[in-house]
Amino acid sequence: MADPLFLRACRREPVERTPVWLMRQAGRYLPEYRAVRERVDFLTLCRTPELVTEVTLQPIDRFGFDAAILFSDIFVPVTAMGVDVAFAPGPMIAAPIRDRRAVDALRVPDPDEALGFVGESIRMLRAALEPRGVPLIGFGGAPFTLACYLVEGQGSRHFTAFRTLASDDPALARVLLDRLAETMIAALRAQVAAGAQAIQLFDTWAGLLGATDWETWSRPWVERIFAALADLGVPRIYFASGAGHLTPRFRDLGADVVSVDWRTPLDEARAALGPEIAVQGNLDPVTLLGWWKTVRDRTDEVLAAAGGAPGHVFNLGHGILPATPIENVERLVAHVREATS
Ligand code: CP3
Secondary structure, eight states: OOOOHHHHHHTTOOOSSOOBOOTTOSSTTSHHHHHHHHHSOHHHHHTOHHHHHHHHHHHHHHHOOSOEEOSOOTTHHHHTTTOOEEESSSEEESSOOOSHHHHHTOOOOOHHHHOHHHHHHHHHHHHHHGGGTOOEEEEEEOHHHHHHHHHHSSOOSSOHHHHHHHHHOHHHHHHHHHHHHHHHHHHHHHHHHHTOOEEEEEOGGGGGSOHHHHHHHTHHHHHHHHHHHGGGOOOEEEEOSSOGGGGGGGGGSSOSEEEOOTTSOHHHHHHHHOTTSEEEEEEOGGGGGSOHHHHHHHHHHHHHHHOSSSOEEEEESSOOOTTOOHHHHHHHHHHHHHHHO
16 A cells, blocks of 8 residues: 555655645544543543543544544653643643753653653554554654743743743753753654654744744754654654744754744745745634635635645644634545545
8 A cells, every 4th residue: 555645745755635634633622532531631641542542533533634643742751751740721830940950850751661651552543543544643842842831830922931041041941951852852762663653843932932042942952853863764844833934944954844834825935945845734723713615715725825746734834723613624624635636
């Protein structure tokens, strides 16, 4: 059987039609996900391979997406570093990491020992996905974005705490980013060893940074992680939100695919990235809350901007919103299929 469409599109090989999956495709907009969450809390769900498998497959079996993404969170490996993280629903750090002692206390966990449930989930998922012909994406958080939460203690509009630490004590900020990068390299290599066929690195808050600060506080660690995955031969996807001003800088990051948010048209992203990087995206997730006719028109605009050249994976520009009507997702998938075959 030929390689799945998603993997071929990531490698910029020709495809019969554009593959489609959605960030956060397993989540609260699905009644069957909410039913599981009534029984278990979010972290218990992430740590139970049978349940991870069940919720990862929910959107695959309902909509027929062309890729599955491991159900987990960018903070799961961080819990194994010795950080107390709760979810409400976003991550809450019990003791924000703000000084030398807190940074020194962070462990770089051995994923086989501390994150065995992730490997087990991936093995179960691959066995279930193989007959469906659907590939599995593993993922992690980029050090800058993880550090934003760890130092702030929770989500924030500006994430001033990490950015102030970086300015006041750059050496300490670098030790923190190093520790996070080492953890992510081991965790992501373990995901691929267990069977993940592509890796997406989420640098959600990178767009907060000006170009010079992104070069200083995000790029070096992202480059290090992508370089450390190069020998595994799986597509490496970089996602940053609100990062249109940075897109030309993603050309030489080591990413094979750049996931573009809805603010930057895909033709502009392609021009900035050059012909050797595939693009993923980029319908505005808010569009899915409106009338189908608008969803269809905007989807056609995304497909037109992606153009006919190989190397496009259809997705949203950020995660699907909990209020999204299921019917719009069904029609979206059918429309992308029909319009591109
Ligand atoms: O895409 C998928 O279906 C895979 C699962 C996934 C989750 N989180 C599950 C989740 C992925 C890839 C993530 C990544 C993640 N987590 C990011 C980067 C991507 C992004 O969306 O920006 C970030 C910043 C986090 C941290 C995080 N975890 C936040 C901000 C939240 C609250 C989100 C919200 O929608 O309210 C979470 C919790 C979380 N992670 C949920 C899910 C399904 C909601 C948990 C629940 O209550 O059931």
